[in-house]
Amino acid sequence: MKAIIVGCGRVGARLAMTLHVEGHDVTIVDKDRMAFERLSGAYGGKKRVGIGFDRKILVESGIETADAFASLTNGDNTNIISAIIAKHIFHVSRVVTRIKDPERAQVYRRIGIPTISPTIWGSDKVREMFLYSGLTSHYTFGSGEIELVAIEVKQGLAGRKVADLVAPAEIVVVALTRAGSSSIPPPETVFEPGDIVHIAASASAKSRLEAMVH
Amino acid sequence: MHVFIVGAGKMGTFLAADLRARGHTVSVMERRAETAALATKELGFHVAIGDGTELATLRGSPMRQADAVVAATGEDEDNLVVCLLAKTEFGVKRTIARVNHPKNEWLFTQVLGVDMCLSQSHHIARLVEDELDSLSPAP
Incomplete structure (x- = not known):
């Protein structure tokens, strides 16, 4: 994959190094040459000094044939402008941007720019760790609307059925691990103490799920 | 017409005064408090402080109410x-936007x-070209 990353901060630098190590063709762009010092010696991809919406810089970075583009600078406005250009002018198939202002992040998502908002994600995560310490999130889908959680079956849940947990459009039991081997359990399966249950749940259903399993 | 201007630097302030003098309803927003205060003083009406982005x-x-x-x-x-x-x-x-750096046009x-x-x-460059054209004899 050919990827262009604009913004060599902590996230940009880490992403660039990870993709490079995985064998992808990476170009990282930052307006400040000093920012490239965040890249370790292991980074062998390209570096360019410039701004993320400079046509010349983008073309020289190979945007016309790029598969992926991420704008991760400190400026929300710079990020969104770069992302819209990449998507609508250069037609890069995968474009992602980071927007700190949660409200703007939603607007941009609506106009078709995949947007990650560390503000929303971070505050939701802390809230979750405060409130639902019993449910560990293993994976989040999309912007965190759906989460994959794992729970160990204790008294509260033992003896109840998979069907008791399921709520249409909100909670699904994805897998059950019993004595080290996992399966997709049919609805009539009865939970036993020590089972590990993997559940996909919507964020809005988590407090209900919490109440059900304890 | 109701015109909403974001940015009360020299250009925004000049434009606000000019449009107002021509009878339009004008409102202005500026992010920097000091600049907003200066513009308020110069224009004689309140320039709101806020980030227009x-x-x-x-x-x-x-x-919400702006025509432009x-x-x-x-x-x-x-x-x-x-x-x-x-x-x-x-x-x-x-929507009308000011281009600061010609490279971004x-x-x-x-x-x-x-x-x-x-x-x-670009505007200045064109005026200069016109001026030069009028000086040199037609080929």
């Missing part, structure tokens, strides 16, 4: 975001919600 701020601003929005800040990316939000969130009929299109752009550098 922030949705929450714009919701409580006159952008002028993005006149000193940052091209900010001007583009003002126009983008004006179009996508507020359905403003006409290619971005000021409807893809980013800009109906019309004003590039001082």
Whole structure:
């Protein structure tokens, strides 16, 4: 994959190094040459000094044939402008941007720019760790609307059925691990103490799920 | 007509005074408090302090009622975001943006919600060319 990353901060630098190590063709762009010092010696991809919406810089970075583009600078406005250009002018198939202002992040998502908002994600995560310490999130889908959680079956849940947990459009039991081997359990399966249950749940259903399993 | 101007630097302030003198309803927003205070003094009406690229701020601003929005800040990316939000969130009929760096002029299109752009550098260059043309004899 050919990827262009604009913004060599902590996230940009880490992403660039990870993709490079995985064998992808990476170009990282930052307006400040000093920012490239965040890249370790292991980074062998390209570096360019410039701004993320400079046509010349983008073309020289190979945007016309790029598969992926991420704008991760400190400026929300710079990020969104770069992302819209990449998507609508250069037609890069995968474009992602980071927007700190949660409200703007939603607007941009609506106009078709995949947007990650560390503000929303971070505050939701802390809230979750405060409130639902019993449910560990293993994976989040999309912007965190759906989460994959794992729970160990204790008294509260033992003896109840998979069907008791399921709520249409909100909670699904994805897998059950019993004595080290996992399966997709049919609805009539009865939970036993020590089972590990993997559940996909919507964020809005988590407090209900919490109440059900304890 | 109601015109909402974002950015009360020299250009925004001049434009606000000019449009007002021509009988339009003008409101202005500026992010920097000191600049806003200066502009308020010069214009003789209140210039709101606020970030015109922030949705929450714009919701409580006159952008809702504006027939036209002028993005006149000193940052091209900010001007583009003002126009983008004006179009996508507020359905403003006409968006006009100031181009600060001539290198960025290619971005000021409807893809980013800009109906019309004003590039001082290009405008001056054209005037100078015209002036030179009028000096040299026709080939």
